[in-house]
Amino acid sequence: MKKTIVSSTLGLLLLFAGNVYAAEDETAVDPNSELYDTSRVIEEAEYELTEENSEKALLQDEYADDRLNEAEVSLDKGDEANAEELLEDYEEHVKQAEEDMEAxxxxxxxxxxxxxxxxxxxxxxxxxxxxxxxxxxxxxxAKAGIAKALENQQKAEQNYLAARKKAEEAQEVAQEEAQEETQEKEQEKAQEKQEKAQEKAQEKQEKAQEKAQEKQEKAQEKAQAQQEKAQEKAQAQQEKAQEKAQAQQEKAQEKQEKAQEKASEQQGRASGRP
Incomplete structure (x- = not known):
């Protein structure tokens, strides 16, 4: 509601004071003009309606230009008292611009x-x-007032330059941090990629080892099966040979026994002759 009222007031003031700005010099408004106070009210309303602090600072900077130009007009007309007041207003605008920039x-x-x-x-x-x-x-x-204004202006200028330098340094630090963060992310990404490659290579190696071990186990099983078959065959042959030898031995023994029996019979016959 307040902003609406101020906006309406500002519109009326702009219409009312339009002819004043058209009639005055483009670079400086005569502080003794009839509607000079109205122009200052318009400035205040314009400033109050501005929301961003950076835009407020630009307005205060513009008002400082106006006050300095108006002070020159007053000095040219010999109105030193008014010029002194305008220089004080000028310093206030410079100070307010700094405060708005900080905000x-x-x-x-x-x-x-x-x-x-x-x-x-x-x-x-x-x-x-x-x-x-x-x-x-x-x-x-008058020169004392101007010297004071110049001193304050130079301080404000130094503050702006210092703030800009600080902002540039902060930006450089932010860029360095961003660059370091980017490098860290790239290193992490490269390390992650390397770890994945190592894991993949290790998995491949493990699979190859498992396959080789499986192949070796199969070869060992086959060799063992062949060895068992050979042993079974050799054992079977040995058993057959033993059975054959035993049969031959039994046959020889039987033949020997028969020969002994025959010899005994012949001996008995020989001893029984008259």
Whole structure:
């Protein structure tokens, strides 16, 4: 509901202030113009309606440009008091832009492009502030305010550069970690592939050994069967030979006994003669 009201208000203000922006200089709005305050209200409404912190930072950076240009206009017109206020507003915008960038980082927004824009604009504003310091027509009080603004601007610029360097280093670390992770995965994959190949080779070797052992066992069984048959055959032949020898021995013994009986009969006959 609040956003709807602000949006409606912003639309009305834009319509109301359109002629003001068309009539003013493109690079700077006269702070003494009738609807200058309205333009500042529009800025606030635009800022409140912006959701992403990085976009908010860009708006604050744009407002800082506007305040610096407006301060130059005031200085050109000799309105040093107004220029001092505008320079203070300028510093607030620079500070708020830094805070919005920090919030954007915490929220994980992509700020690389925004940082480049802020650094570039910051360097341009530093050049403008240094040019103002070199003006001989400005009083020392005005130069003191400009010097302070320049100092704060340079600090902001250094912060942006440091943040960008830190982000680049973090990105390099992330890339190195990602590369290491990729290498580890590739090594794990290669090791897994090697282990599978070794397992496959081992299985193949085991199968070959089992097959060779099975073949050897069959050969041993066959040799043992042949040996048993040979032993059985030899034993059978031996038994036959023994039986034959025993039969011959019995026959010889029987023949000897008959011869002895015959000899005894002949001897008995011989002894019984008259």
């Amino acid at each position: 954007a980082k915490e929220n994980g927004e992509d700020i690389s492009t925004v940082e480049e824009t802020l650094v570039e604009n910051s360097q341009k504003r530093s050049e403008n502030l240094r040019a103002l310091l070199e003006r001989e027509d400005l009083p020392e009080e």
